[in-house]
Every structure is written in structure tokens, then in C-alpha cells.
Amino acid sequence: MSSLAGKRLVIFGCGYVGTALARAALAAGAKVEALTRNPAKAAALRRTGLAQVVVADLASPDWHGQIAGGADFAVNCVSSGGPDTYRQTYVGGMASILAWAARSAAPVGTLVYTSSTSVYPQGGGATVVETDSTDGTTPSGAIIRESEILLQSAPPAVVRRHFILRLAGIYGPERHRLLDRLRAGSSQLGGAGDHRLNLAHRDDTVTGILACLGAPAAIGSEIFNVADSAPAPRTEVVRWLAKKLGRPMPAFDGSLAARRGGAPMPDRIISNAKIRRVLGWRPLYPDYRVGFGNILSP
């Protein structure tokens, strides 16, 4: 893996993953720059040692002149706050990054996009790999797929190489809604319990991004799923957590999950075999027991 030391990395979107990525990249010696809409977050990021933090809306061109082009690395990890901003965040945001990259004589070296496994329509217990069709996905998954296609269509003079990381459900320190619900004593949980939960720990997401940034030049643009190695039924995860917390097992109310636009959560296994094989990535948290176990007793 080539080193990040001394290289320029621009992070678009400083939420849960973006902020953790900034910390990890700084520790690896990269010169990190970031874009956020949030002035307080910008100030906090500057204090951690980022070389530059620009406060702007990604989808607008206002910031294009404020961040120099030709970065060694860029990571787009913005996330929409809700359905009203979905298209602007994902499609508008990606279009804006590509317009920024095109302004410079030098291309962005490697651009990583944290996409989502929501682009896949598959269910019925299928094992889902990167070559599987995305036809028939949900309306929100289709918007994310559209932003992926924008990136895939960028010429090498704009982005020399890109990686699309299709992330499973991210959890980790301070982000564990299921655990929070059980701790709050909920006797009933929304949704069903029979589908598998495909999870990706925050730190494994960050190491996945870093593995892409450090990938040898011989590896070209790719799509990788990022998920842990042992998705388990939601019932099993809830039962395990309830036991750990000494709480009774809650019931599932069977309601349709809003996250899938009212469609039931699909039962499937998101395969991480490709990123393991091609980049040698290995999850630090290969299953929910290790991940939640670490959260419960860090």
C-alpha cells in the first residue's frame, strides 16, 4: 500500500465517517482539507490540525475557487438529511465535485465515493456481489446509483481513478440506535426481525477508504461492497444485545421501514469478498458480536 504521508486529501462531508477519516488520515501524515456546511464543525476540525476547512454547500459552485484542484486524493462522503435533499446531495454534490475537478489542469488522483448498498434491489436471502444488477432498486437507491454513474463517466483528465464503496449500515461508537432503544427499555421495536442486518463498523469503513487511497497504481477504478463478514438476522442481534444488557427481548411491530421508502428491508448477504481479495482489506469488527462487544466494553 502506498503511503498517505505528505499527500493532499480533500474530504467532502464531515459527518460520522468523514470526521473519523480526517483523524485517521492526519495520523497517517496526510495534508487534510475538508468542506462542511457547519461553521462550528469547521472550527473543531481546524483545531485537530486540518490544513484547510471551507464552509460551503457542496452542491453550489461557491467553494470551487477556494479549494485547489489536482488533489492526490478526494473522498465524497456527504449524506442526505432526508428525502427532500436526496437528489441535490448525491447527484448535485457529485456533479459539483466533478465540475471543481475539471477546473484544474491536473486531475484528482484517486476519488473515493461512499455509496450505499441501497443501490441493490436484491432480497430473498441472496448473496449480493458488485456485479449484480441495480435495476429495480428503490427510488432513493436509484438516485445514489445516478451519482455513481456520474463518477463512472468522469474522464481520466478529471479523475484519474475512482473507487465506489457501497457501504452497509454504519454503526460504531455513539452510533448504535438498536442498542439505544434497548437501553431505553423499549418493549417494541419498529420493523421486522427476520431479515439479516448488513453492518459496517465506522472504523472498518475508514480502513476501507484508506485501502482505496493507498491502492497500488496497478489497481484501476473499482466498485467494492463494504460490510462485515457475518450478517445475522435482526432477531438474533437484538436477542444478543438484550441478553448483554439484562433486558427482556422486545417484540417487533412489523411496520415497514421508512429507510426503504416504505418497502420491507430485504433479507440478503452483502458480500465483502471482493474488497478482501483485491485490496487485502480485513474488518476489525467481522461480526456484530465483536462490534457491539467493543461498544459495550471499549
Ligand SMILES: NC(=O)c1ccc[n+]([C@@H]2O[C@H](COP(=O)([O-])OP(=O)(O)OC[C@H]3O[C@@H](n4cnc5c(N)ncnc54)[C@H](OP(=O)(O)O)[C@@H]3O)[C@@H](O)[C@H]2O)c1
Ligand atoms: N449511515 C449509514 O448507515 C450509511 C449506509 C450506507 C452508506 N452511507 C454513506 O456513507 C457516507 C457517510 O455517512 P455518515 O454516516 O458519515 O453520514 P453523516 O454522519 O450523516 O454525515 C454526512 C455529512 O454530510 C454533510 N453534508 C450533507 N449535505 C451536504 C452538503 N450539501 N454540503 C456539504 N456537506 C454536506 C453533512 O455535513 P454538515 O454538518 O457539514 O452539513 C453531514 O455531516 C455517506 O456518503 C452516506 O451516504 C451511510
